[in-house]
Amino acid sequence: MAQGTLLDIAKLNGTDKVVGLVEENMVYAPELSVAPGRTIRGTSYRTVSRDTYPGVGFRAANGGVTYTKSTFLNRLHECFIFSGNVRADVAVANAHEDGPEAFKSIEASGVMKQALIDIGSQFFYGTASDALGFPGLKTFHDAFTTELTARSIDTLVVDAGGTTASTGSSVYGVKFGESGIQFIFGNDSGLTLGEWFQQMVNDGTAGQDYLAHVASMNAWIGLQAANPYCVGRLKDATADAGKGVTDSRLEDLLALYPVGYKPDVWFMTRRSRRQLQQSRSVVVTSGVPQVTGKSGPLLSSGQDVSAPVPTEACGIPIVVTDSLVNTEALS
Numbered sequence: 001m002a003q004g005t006l007l008d009i010a011k012l013n014g015t016d017k018v019v020g021l022v023e024e025n026m027v028y029a030p031e032l033s034v035a036p037g038r039t040i041r042g043t044s045y046r047t048v049s050r051d052t053y054p055g056v057g058f059r060a061a062n063g064g065v066t067y068t069k070s071t072f073l074n075r076l077h078e079c080f081i082f083s084g085n086v087r088a089d090v091a092v093a094n095a096h097e098d099g100p101e102a103f104k105s106i107e108a109s110g111v112m113k114q115a116l117i118d119i120g121s122q123f124f125y126g127t128a129s130d131a132l133g134f135p136g137l138k139t140f141h142d143a144f145t146t147e148l149t150a151r152s153i154d155t156l157v158v159d160a161g162g163t164t165a166s167t168g169s170s171v172y173g174v175k176f177g178e179s180g181i182q183f184i185f186g187n188d189s190g191l192t193l194g195e196w197f198q199q200m201v202n203d204g205t206a207g208q209d210y211l212a213h214v215a216s217m218n219a220w221i222g223l224q225a226a227n228p229y230c231v232g233r234l235k236d237a238t239a240d241a242g243k244g245v246t247d248s249r250l251e252d253l254l255a256l257y258p259v260g261y262k263p264d265v266w267f268m269t270r271r272s273r274r275q276l277q278q279s280r281s282v283v284v285t286s287g288v289p290q291v292t293g294k295s296g297p298l299l300s301s302g303q304d305v306s307a308p309v310p311t312e313a314c315g316i317p318i319v320v321t322d323s324l325v326n327t328e329a330l331s
Contacts, residue, residue: 029123034319040184043220043222045076046076049072052070054068082218121323124137134222137172137231147228148228157233159236160237161242162243168328169324170233170237173231174230180225184221194218198211237275247279264317265317269322278307
């Protein structure tokens with residue numbers, strides 16, 4: 001089911017001057033264009049999920065069954081204040097050949113670009129990116145791994161086995177939706193850019209002020225992860241020989257998801273996508289090569305044949321993002 005994204009929420013809440021900025025800069029954090037979001041009236045809420053079910057089974061005539069009851073988990077989902085200030089020197093803005101409004105738009109676009117980059121990083125790395133922000137996919141995945149291990153249930157993690165320190169990367173398989181991963185925006189609003197006004201501001205030197213156009217961007221933003229099966233991770237994928245991203249490893253990860261929890265997308269870096277592409281490429285030994293199951297032209301022996309740039313794996317779309325990095329610590 002299609003759900004609203006950050007851009008949709010900006011449009012629906014009538015923040016016209018934000019819509020263009022989000023649309024213009026969404027390329028810098030593509031996860032924000034695919035991850036759904038919802039607004040809430042306050043800044044937090046709780047979800048309840050069933051942890052265990054009541055006991056049932058066959059019984060003998062005149063025999064009883066052991067009584068057990070359901071147990072439940074209560075999870076708190078919170079929004080956190082996200083802000084940015086836009087400032088433009090009045091004299092500089094007036095000197096712009098297209099007028100001060102054009103210059104103010106340029107400054108606002110820069111703030112929005114950085115905002116989306118920061119939110120994208122927070123989406124994956126959470127408090128490791130900004131301690132004052134919301135937990136990210138890695139935080140949730142680590143917590144869910146501990147939870148599932150305690151219940152002797154398979155965890156949604158595959159280790160690519162990389163060994164070179166601080167060169168790791170992850171691929172996340174994410175299930176979106178009300179019972180999975182989604183952004184939450186508090187106070188019934190997404191990113192908002194306030195009205196421009198003029199005020200004297202300081203340049204950082206005592207007594208050195210200038211007149212500036214000023215506006216403030218604000219939001220209450222959080223991330224919901226409603227159950228342990230909404231995020232899986234292929235970890236420690238590095239450039240070490242044989243330790244990158246392959247179809248086989250993604251298939252191993254997919255096999256760990258329970259029925260009904262197939263991820264909606266794979267998030268990965270450009271390096272990870274290239275590794276996946278290379279794992280699908282072939283070297284001709286004789287005759288006609290076979291690339292992804294299709295016959296190619298007759299080529300000479302020993303020639304490399306590159307597979308197409310991957311757009312999916314295991315039938316699941318790939319979203320490439322720079323919000324994930326290739327310098328993760330190995331875990």
